[in-house]
Amino acid sequence: MRSKTILVAFASLFLICSFWTAYGQEKFEREFTMKATEVPGPARAFIDSCSFDKKIKWYKEESQEGISFEAKTKFSGSWYSIEFDTLGNVIDVEIKVKPKQLETKQLNKIKNALSGRFDRFKINKVQGHWEASDTTLLEMIKGGTTPRDYKFAYEVVVRGKKGKEWQAYELLIGPDGTVIRELIIVRRATDNIEF
Amino acid sequence: MKRIGILIVYVLGLTGLNAQHNLTGGILPKINFSEKVSDKIKLVQSIESRQHFFTSEDDDRLRYDYVLTDLTSLASLKIQTNQSVNVGYMIRFRGGQIFHRLIQQYNLVHYADFFRVGHRLATDQTFSNERETQYRIRYRVTIERPLSGAKVDPGEFYVKIGNEYLWEASKSYRDVEIRLVPVFGLEVTQKSKVETGVDYRLSNIAEGRADHALRARMTWYQSF
Numbered sequence: 560m561r562s563k564t565i566l567v568a569f570a571s572l573f574l575i576c577s578f579w580t581a582y583g584q585e586k587f588e589r590e591f592t593m594k595a596t597e598v599p600g601p602a603r604a605f606i607d608s609c610s611f612d613k614k615i616k617w618y619k620e621e622s623q624e625g626i627s628f629e630a631k632t633k634f635s636g637s638w639y640s641i642e643f644d645t646l647g648n649v650i651d652v653e654i655k656v657k658p659k660q661l662e663t664k665q666l667n668k669i670k671n672a673l674s675g676r677f678d679r680f681k682i683n684k685v686q687g688h689w690e691a692s693d694t695t696l697l698e699m700i701k702g703g704t705t706p707r708d709y710k711f712a713y714e715v716v717v718r719g720k721k722g723k724e725w726q727a728y729e730l731l732i733g734p735d736g737t738v739i740r741e742l743i744i745v746r747r748a749t750d751n752i753e754f
Numbered sequence: 755m756k757r758i759g760i761l762i763v764y765v766l767g768l769t770g771l772n773a774q775h776n777l778t779g780g781i782l783p784k785i786n787f788s789e790k791v792s793d794k795i796k797l798v799q800s801i802e803s804r805q806h807f808f809t810s811e812d813d814d815r816l817r818y819d820y821v822l823t824d825l826t827s828l829a830s831l832k833i834q835t836n837q838s839v840n841v842g843y844m845i846r847f848r849g850g851q852i853f854h855r856l857i858q859q860y861n862l863v864h865y866a867d868f869f870r871v872g873h874r875l876a877t878d879q880t881f882s883n884e885r886e887t888q889y890r891i892r893y894r895v896t897i898e899r900p901l902s903g904a905k906v907d908p909g910e911f912y913v914k915i916g917n918e919y920l921w922e923a924s925k926s927y928r929d930v931e932i933r934l935v936p937v938f939g940l941e942v943t944q945k946s947k948v949e950t951g952v953d954y955r956l957s958n959i960a961e962g963r964a965d966h967a968l969r970a971r972m973t974w975y976q977s978f
Contacts, residue, residue, distance in 0.1 A: 589907040590902075590903030590904050590905060591903055592902040618903055655867075683865070724793070725834050725835045727835045727836075747905070747941075748788070748945065748947075748975070748977045749861075749863050749872065750788050750947075750975045751786075751898070751914065751973070751975045752861075752863055752870060752898060753830070753838065753861045753863070753874065754798055754828070754975075
């Protein structure tokens, strides 16, 4: 009898708590794995001319900015991500780098930019972000450098503290240390990892 | 993944070290509800049952046995974007007896490009009128990877594997238990997930036996 009473009390507490709700603002972005044969021809042709030696993984990405295709692969020890529009035209190239691989001057510019935004921060990921013509980007990928014009920025993922709050952020920082964009990263629920 | 395969072979290989063993089969259905009460605090309630269909102690006969019900209530405090500490209480109803457990946990989640890794360090203390107080310390690592894309989105499947080590002690008893839980999951919505898989436990290792429990695990995670 006593155990039944305890069970009912617990179930009631359980049900009361379960009807509370909470809402949050989230960035819309979805990715789907694709086969290479489903990707527009110009995008496949660009990737073929890069002469990557490892497997290419293709993704279709849907976001508030529209639909795009992305090719991801590892090349010369770094992770590359090349983004294309729906016609297969290249939009940008991102290359993941370790913070210690950056020149001290470059790293200090990033850290100074972050210090201006956060009370405390920890860098989780840095990617070089290039926007240019197909020819220029191909030269960058194959040779590591190009004499042609291109736009460059760092995409940096950090854990940053503002006031008392820690959050995950993604920032786009120009080579001169100017912060171009700052977004809050909304993580998926971790209940199935923690409990 | 190669390391996980080696670990599975190692765990299963431990069974070869012992001549005497028991095998139990059953199911572990669980519902886990969590609800944010502030930016840093959430409450987690769960109900889990353990049901057996087979145990080698019964001369290998199939026999249904409702073993226990666990009701757990935890308060989770986010101390960092990827770290939390949880404290809580569990009440267990088993065989007409009631057990009370106090729970303390620390969680760390690491985000990589194609998967998430969770580390959980926990202690708990179990009290009852009929048995000695039991103390446990446990460590679990969980790896989750999407089956499509670089991250899991609503409507997409994923795989998850958990590996846990438990050290138990009471006045007259010591044991080590190892658990391996591979599951398939579906993110139904951003706030709801269902998982199904296998929960394998190897216990009574310190006593020179190897008791195996292989149960089907089914879990529903719902956030509010």
